[in-house]
Amino acid sequence: MTFLKRYLLPRLFQYLVVIFVGTTIVFISTRLTPADPVQQTIQRITAQGGYMDPAAVEDFSRTLRELYGLEGSVLQQYAALWKRLLTGNFGRSYTYFPTPVIQLIGTSLPWTLGLLSLSSIMAWLIGTLLGGLAGYAGQEKWAKWLESVVMIVRPIPYYIIALLALILFAYFVPIFPLSGAFAVGKKVTLTWSFALSVAKHAFLPAASLVLGGIGVWFIQMKSMASNIVAEDYVMFGRAGGLSRGKLVLQYTIRNAMLPQITGLALALGQLLSGALVVEYVFSYPGVGMLLYQAITQGDYNLTMGITMLSIVVIATGVLIIDLIYPLFDPRVRYR
Amino acid sequence: MKHLRRILVLLLCLFSTLSAVGSIATAAEPTRSETLIVDILQGRDANAGNFNLWVPGAAFASKGIHHFMVRPLWMTEYAKGEVLNVLAKDPPIYNADFTQMTVNLRDGIFWSDGVEFTADDVAYTVETLMKTKGMFFNTELNLYVDKVTKPSKYQVIFHLKTAHSRFHSFFLDRWGAIRFMPKHVWEKVQAPMTFTNYPPVSLGAYVLEDYDPQGYWFRWKRRDDWQRTVVGKLYGMPQPKLVTFHFYGPPEKKVIAQSQHELDMTDMTPEALRAALEKNPASRGYRKQYPWFVNVDPCITGIQLNHDKPPFNLKDVRWALMLATDIVDFTMTGFDGMATLGAMLLPPTPAYTTWYYQPMLPWLDNFALDVDGKPFKPFDREAPMRLAQRAKERGYSVPTDPGQIREIWGVGWWKYAPDVAAKLLERNRFKKGADGKWLLPDGTPWKFTIITTPTATHPQNRNAFAMAQQWKKFGIDVSVETPDQYATITQRGMFDASTQWPAREPWGAHPDMFRTFDHWYSAYYKPIGEMAIAPQAAASRWRNPRMDKVVEALRATPWGNTEKIIQLGMDGLKILVEEMPGLPTVVYPGILTWDETYWTNYPGAENVYAQPYHHWPNFEFMLPFLKSTGKK
Numbered sequence: 001m002t003f004l005k006r007y008l009l010p011r012l013f014q015y016l017v018v019i020f021v022g023t024t025i026v027f028i029s030t031r032l033t034p035a036d037p038v039q040q041t042i043q044r045i046t047a048q049g050g051y052m053d054p055a056a057v058e059d060f061s062r063t064l065r066e067l068y069g070l071e072g073s074v075l076q077q078y079a080a081l082w083k084r085l086l087t088g089n090f091g092r093s094y095t096y097f098p099t100p101v102i103q104l105i106g107t108s109l110p111w112t113l114g115l116l117s118l119s120s121i122m123a124w125l126i127g128t129l130l131g132g133l134a135g136y137a138g139q140e141k142w143a144k145w146l147e148s149v150v151m152i153v154r155p156i157p158y159y160i161i162a163l164l165a166l167i168l169f170a171y172f173v174p175i176f177p178l179s180g181a182f183a184v185g186k187k188v189t190l191t192w193s194f195a196l197s198v199a200k201h202a203f204l205p206a207a208s209l210v211l212g213g214i215g216v217w218f219i220q221m222k223s224m225a226s227n228i229v230a231e232d233y234v235m236f237g238r239a240g241g242l243s244r245g246k247l248v249l250q251y252t253i254r255n256a257m258l259p260q261i262t263g264l265a266l267a268l269g270q271l272l273s274g275a276l277v278v279e280y281v282f283s284y285p286g287v288g289m290l291l292y293q294a295i296t297q298g299d300y301n302l303t304m305g306i307t308m309l310s311i312v313v314i315a316t317g318v319l320i321i322d323l324i325y326p327l328f329d330p331r332v333r334y335r
Numbered sequence: 336m337k338h339l340r341r342i343l344v345l346l347l348c349l350f351s352t353l354s355a356v357g358s359i360a361t362a363a364e365p366t367r368s369e370t371l372i373v374d375i376l377q378g379r380d381a382n383a384g385n386f387n388l389w390v391p392g393a394a395f396a397s398k399g400i401h402h403f404m405v406r407p408l409w410m411t412e413y414a415k416g417e418v419l420n421v422l423a424k425d426p427p428i429y430n431a432d433f434t435q436m437t438v439n440l441r442d443g444i445f446w447s448d449g450v451e452f453t454a455d456d457v458a459y460t461v462e463t464l465m466k467t468k469g470m471f472f473n474t475e476l477n478l479y480v481d482k483v484t485k486p487s488k489y490q491v492i493f494h495l496k497t498a499h500s501r502f503h504s505f506f507l508d509r510w511g512a513i514r515f516m517p518k519h520v521w522e523k524v525q526a527p528m529t530f531t532n533y534p535p536v537s538l539g540a541y542v543l544e545d546y547d548p549q550g551y552w553f554r555w556k557r558r559d560d561w562q563r564t565v566v567g568k569l570y571g572m573p574q575p576k577l578v579t580f581h582f583y584g585p586p587e588k589k590v591i592a593q594s595q596h597e598l599d600m601t602d603m604t605p606e607a608l609r610a611a612l613e614k615n616p617a618s619r620g621y622r623k624q625y626p627w628f629v630n631v632d633p634c635i636t637g638i639q640l641n642h643d644k645p646p647f648n649l650k651d652v653r654w655a656l657m658l659a660t661d662i663v664d665f666t667m668t669g670f671d672g673m674a675t676l677g678a679m680l681l682p683p684t685p686a687y688t689t690w691y692y693q694p695m696l697p698w699l700d701n702f703a704l705d706v707d708g709k710p711f712k713p714f715d716r717e718a719p720m721r722l723a724q725r726a727k728e729r730g731y732s733v734p735t736d737p738g739q740i741r742e743i744w745g746v747g748w749w750k751y752a753p754d755v756a757a758k759l760l761e762r763n764r765f766k767k768g769a770d771g772k773w774l775l776p777d778g779t780p781w782k783f784t785i786i787t788t789p790t791a792t793h794p795q796n797r798n799a800f801a802m803a804q805q806w807k808k809f810g811i812d813v814s815v816e817t818p819d820q821y822a823t824i825t826q827r828g829m830f831d832a833s834t835q836w837p838a839r840e841p842w843g844a845h846p847d848m849f850r851t852f853d854h855w856y857s858a859y860y861k862p863i864g865e866m867a868i869a870p871q872a873a874a875s876r877w878r879n880p881r882m883d884k885v886v887e888a889l890r891a892t893p894w895g896n897t898e899k900i901i902q903l904g905m906d907g908l909k910i911l912v913e914e915m916p917g918l919p920t921v922v923y924p925g926i927l928t929w930d931e932t933y934w935t936n937y938p939g940a941e942n943v944y945a946q947p948y949h950h951w952p953n954f955e956f957m958l959p960f961l962k963s964t965g966k967k
Binding site: 042043060289 | 382390391393469471474505528529549552554585588592818853856866869
């Protein structure tokens with residue numbers, strides 16, 4: 001009962017507040033941009049030569065405003081938004097009108113989730129493990145060498161790594177494809193051929209994400225592990241003749257990885273915003289480009305849909321971490 | 336152990352089945368020699384499965400839809416200056432007071448599912464668009480159309496509510512027009528706005544074969560009955576069996592794709608074009624040699640000035656800005672010489688040069704500004720020659736024949752005369768400060784901003800930075816900003832100068848200037864803060880009673896009376912030169928590369944048999960002329 005009142009309920013309340021405030025901020029910020037979704041639509045029609053009768057433009061704008069649900073004051077629109085969201089309806093995209101936002105997200109999201117979750121977890125696992133080992137090893141030669149390599153790679157902006165990977169392995173040694181999620185002409189089927197095509201197309205984006213992501217996890221973990229190695233209980237364990245494996249895995253890495261777990265939860269939550277640079281460089285499908293396009297085109301509903309999902313997933317991730325933290329850290333349980 | 340063995344056997348069976356299915360799925364892969372691969376101008380279509388072109392935003396036209404799925408009544412062929420009769424057998428026929436338009440349709444044109452295209456489809460489409468709020472042209476059709484009648488299977492008469500001498504322009508495709516729905520498909524549709532129109536039935540010679548649900552590629556297959564399509568009847572069999580529209584991504588990806596011979600036709604940036612030519616001996620531009628660019632694009636670029644913001648309301652100021660521009664320097668800086676000079680708010684394409692620039696040359700030569708009581712003739716016929724010379728000095732091989740130089744770089748521009756520009760400013764009480772910078776009449780520094788697109792490779796962006804450099808050199812404190820929403824900002828009038836098109840793009844294929852001039856009609860004026868009717872031209876808030884009269888006269892002139900149309904066009908252009916409401920710089924410099932590994936005989940500058948872009952709806956008419964190299 002005390003756990004419920006003092007631990008669970010405050011966190012649940014905080015969770016709901018975060019979602020409410022986040023959604024409200026996104027709503028306000030989309031309305032503050034100068035992009036007008038109706039004018040963006042008209043601009044798209046006319047920009048490439050499409051003819052619109054000047055006498056009809058105003059009438060057409062009114063019709064679009066009505067269809068887009070942009071009539072009424074900002075407060076009325078805000079109220080309508082919550083009414084819609086509470087029934088699980090994100091509305092229709094303006095850029096791809098009248099396609100429902102949820103359908104557009106649903107088409108792109110699996111590719112973002114598949115690529116980013118896999119590469120994030122891999123980068124986390126490799127970075128955490130190597131960081132833990134290097135932290136324990138301290139001044140050993142291989143640890144110093146590894147750290148030097150990581151320190152060189154880590155500051156390189158991700159898009160440089162991505163471009164290099166693309167040029168090396170899709171141009172000079174063209175063993176990987178240039179773009180897309182699978183080969184032209186392939187049907188989405190449950191076949192080895194399709195699976196191989198997907199794996200081949202995802203390899204470069206994933207490898208560059210892993211390479212670019214390892215550094216941060218490595219540095220964080222190494223620094224935590226270096227501190228823990230100097231703790232009394234590790235020294236006693238060593239003096240007591242415990243095996244090196246036990247000292248590394250159970251005494252050092254396990255205790256050092258609590259912040260890493262929090263970091264991983266937050267990183268996974270952010271997957272929903274997509275990876276704009278990956279999608280741009282590798283022409284890989286995902287929600288990143290969709291979100292960018294939604295923002296520049298003033299597509300309020302699509303922007304709200306993607307950011308809302310992101311907010312909910314990040315908040316849920318943090319909540320779950322909060323709730324399972326006691327399992328990793330007994331000190332939280334007794335507080 | 337027993338269980339493990341069973342699992343292994345099961346996995347083996349599954350693997351074999353999947354492999355077999357996989358091999359079936361890949362067995363029918365088409366050969367490259369039968370396939371033409373072109374870029375998708377609008378990029379990845381995140382709504383890939385939607386082919387409903389009649390709802391704004393629902394489907395990207397350039398994924399093959401407006402090339403093959405739909406066909407218009409008429410189409411502009413700007414490279415040759417012709418209006419093509421597509422589904423219509425002949426040009427529109429109006430009655431004397433422009434309240435009726437009769438259209439005669441071609442017979443023997445069939446949809447890809449075997450149903451004949453007739454007047455029923457035309458009438459049904461117009462009626463559906465009229466009754467479905469939110470569909471393209473719903474507003475226009477309701478504004479003008481009283482009813483549509485079908486005297487025969489191949490004839491349609493539009494009865495109009497009010498006189499409209501340009502009503503047919505709604506059906507004239509220039510990257511957009513009213514295109515037709517197959518009645519036999521759509522009459523079963525309950526909700527036209529949400530109908531995805533998949534699988535699409537085509538009126539062109541290709542039908543959708545397959546597409547990527549993620550929107551990166553769309554593959555169209557030539558119809559077996561291509562003879563029953565317009566292209567088949569007019570030009571013969573389109574050569575590629577398959578046409579794949581494939582978006583590879585940013586320009587560097589397109590260069591790689593083309594160097595691997597996986598992209599036959601694509602747009603490029605000037606930098607990417609050079610890389611493509613260097614990396615792939617089979618790549619070529621619209622011109623085989625420098626300056627490579629497409630100079631037939633019916634669009635004039637330049638700078639739009641906000642007339643509701645002083646001092647841009649002053650004609651002298653606008654002219655001073657023109658004369659403070661060294662166009663040769665500007666073109667070499669912004670475009671490396673790869674652009675045609677446009678002296679008027681009309682692109683000097685071959686057709687417009689014949690209709691307007693050449694006949695107006697004597698007037699342009701004699702046009703004079705009054706400077707300190709003396710006439711100053713600003714037109715400079717030699718600008719293209721100087722531009723060619725500068726390009727030569729930069730190391731490029733340029734033609735020596737003056738005719739060829741003018742064909743590439745235009746008939747002339749305005750003199751670089753900063754001294755005259757200074758006089759025009761000084762007589763309006765501008766003066767130069769101690770630091771050499773211009774001060775406004777109230778003594779404050781003259782500062783203003785040019786807003787432009789953030790896309791650094793776009794000609795609008797290049798116009799902004801190259802022009803800012805010119806005017807800074809002249810002593811004006813000019814800066815450039817690149818807001819993402821700059822089109823909307825321009826349209827609201829919250830700008831000093833903008834690189835949105837300074838004039839509405841003309842038809843390109845007909846001397847009628849109504850499309851361009853009408854956007855400046857005073858009745859459409861909107862004050863700052865309100866949305867102008869379009870970000871181009873009208874956003875400048877320029878009004879002129881003389882131009883209103885030209886627009887009204889054009890409205891009363893039949894489309895077929897080209898002699899009078901050209902006369903009115905010249906009247907309007909003279910007003911535009913005198914007033915210079917926006918500053919024209921260069922024709923939109925299209926940059927294309929074509930790979931000749933699998934296909935040749937593209938419509939390059941040496942053989943302009945059709946417009947050269949793969950993203951225009953006319954693309955289909957180019958296909959019968961392409962030649963396969965036979966390479967497998």
